[in-house]
Amino acid sequence: MSALISVKNLTRVFDVSKPWLNRVIERKPKAFLTAVSDVSFEVPENSVYALVGESGSGKSTIGKIIVGLVPPTSGSVEVNGVDLSASKNTADIARVRSDIQMIFQDPYASLNPRWRVRDIIAEPVTVLGGETEGLAERLLEQVGLSAADAHEYPHEFSGGQRQRLCIARALASEPKMIVCDEPTSALDVSVQAQVLNLMSDLREEFGLTYLFISHDLTVVQHVADMIGVLYLGSLVEEAPRDTLFSTPKHPYTRMLFDAAPRMDGFGREVDPPKGEIPDPINPPSGCTFHPRCPLAVDRCRTERPEMRRIGETRVSCHMAE
Numbered sequence: 001m002s003a004l005i006s007v008k009n010l011t012r013v014f015d016v017s018k019p020w021l022n023r024v025i026e027r028k029p030k031a032f033l034t035a036v037s038d039v040s041f042e043v044p045e046n047s048v049y050a051l052v053g054e055s056g057s058g059k060s061t062i063g064k065i066i067v068g069l070v071p072p073t074s075g076s077v078e079v080n081g082v083d084l085s086a087s088k089n090t091a092d093i094a095r096v097r098s099d100i101q102m103i104f105q106d107p108y109a110s111l112n113p114r115w116r117v118r119d120i121i122a123e124p125v126t127v128l129g130g131e132t133e134g135l136a137e138r139l140l141e142q143v144g145l146s147a148a149d150a151h152e153y154p155h156e157f158s159g160g161q162r163q164r165l166c167i168a169r170a171l172a173s174e175p176k177m178i179v180c181d182e183p184t185s186a187l188d189v190s191v192q193a194q195v196l197n198l199m200s201d202l203r204e205e206f207g208l209t210y211l212f213i214s215h216d217l218t219v220v221q222h223v224a225d226m227i228g229v230l231y232l233g234s235l236v237e238e239a240p241r242d243t244l245f246s247t248p249k250h251p252y253t254r255m256l257f258d259a260a261p262r263m264d265g266f267g268r269e270v271d272p273p274k275g276e277i278p279d280p281i282n283p284p285s286g287c288t289f290h291p292r293c294p295l296a297v298d299r300c301r302t303e304r305p306e307m308r309r310i311g312e313t314r315v316s317c318h319m320a321e
């Protein structure tokens with residue numbers, strides 16, 4: 001399978017300094033937060049790639065960079081071989097951008113409450129000057145709602161139905177890929193399953209590719225082909241789903257597993273992640289996971305582990321074997 005998205009050495013640094021006068025009075029230097037650090041991965045066409053990690057791991061920032069909401073500080077994102085940061089051809093960039101849509105965690109906040117559903121769904125096509133006659137009605141039926149719902153406003157729908165509206169809008173411009181940022185975490189468990197099943201059906205029907213961003217390994221286990229685990233802005237492990245779940249190699253991945261409730265683990269105690277996530281403005285030296293790692297040795301405190309391949313897994317840990 002060829003790569004639809006190729007992310008290379010992606011880094012994003014935010015300037016989080018206090019205003020100049022405060023810094024002068026308090027004698028403080030500028031402060032920078034590295035939200036994403038040297039992340040590389042590929043998403044093959046018609047596959048589901050999941051990015052997993054606790055909050056602050058940089059997963060949402062990567063999603064926003066890929067859809068063009070946030071520019072990278074360095075590194076590149078190639079979509080179908082077109083490097084979005086290097087290309088000067090605005091027509092090329094606009095075409096590639098319309099191939100990627102995004103759905104967000106809070107389906108209510110991402111729908112304009114003053115617009116009718118028909119206008120919300122058709123908007124991505126309207127801005128491109130395309131034909132929208134009957135489009136919203138058709139897409140509403142494809143996501144399991146009724147064509148008559150096109151006249152309604154978002155507040156007349158439940159949380160799960162609103163996420164279906166967001167999916168319908170994302171499909172309007174016939175994208176190749178949808179970036180899903182925690183698409184089910186605001187929904188009840190039973191509704192989560194319905195939305196995940198719908199996404200899976202749509203993937204088959206439209207040949208879609210998903211980048212699925214989640215903190216929840218149990219959700220990811222149901223949808224992903226490939227999983228990348230992020231910690232403090234860095235990719236620490238990447239493997240096909242079954243390999244990751246059967247033989248996790250990074251201590252952080254194992255910690256996430258112990259914290260996740262499992263369908264087959266009835267009666268098993270859930271072990272919450274240990275330790276605090278370090279301050280990303282002053283990250284630990286060497287391996288940034290070393291203050292929380294049960295396997296840490298002296299080398300881990302001074303030497304940042306390189307990403308290396310062991311079988312089907314890519315992992316950055318000195319002790320991965």
Ligand code: SF4
Nearest residue numbers: 287290293300317318
């Ligand atoms: Fe733990 Fe060291 Fe591996 Fe980091 S490199 S995850 S501290 S064993």
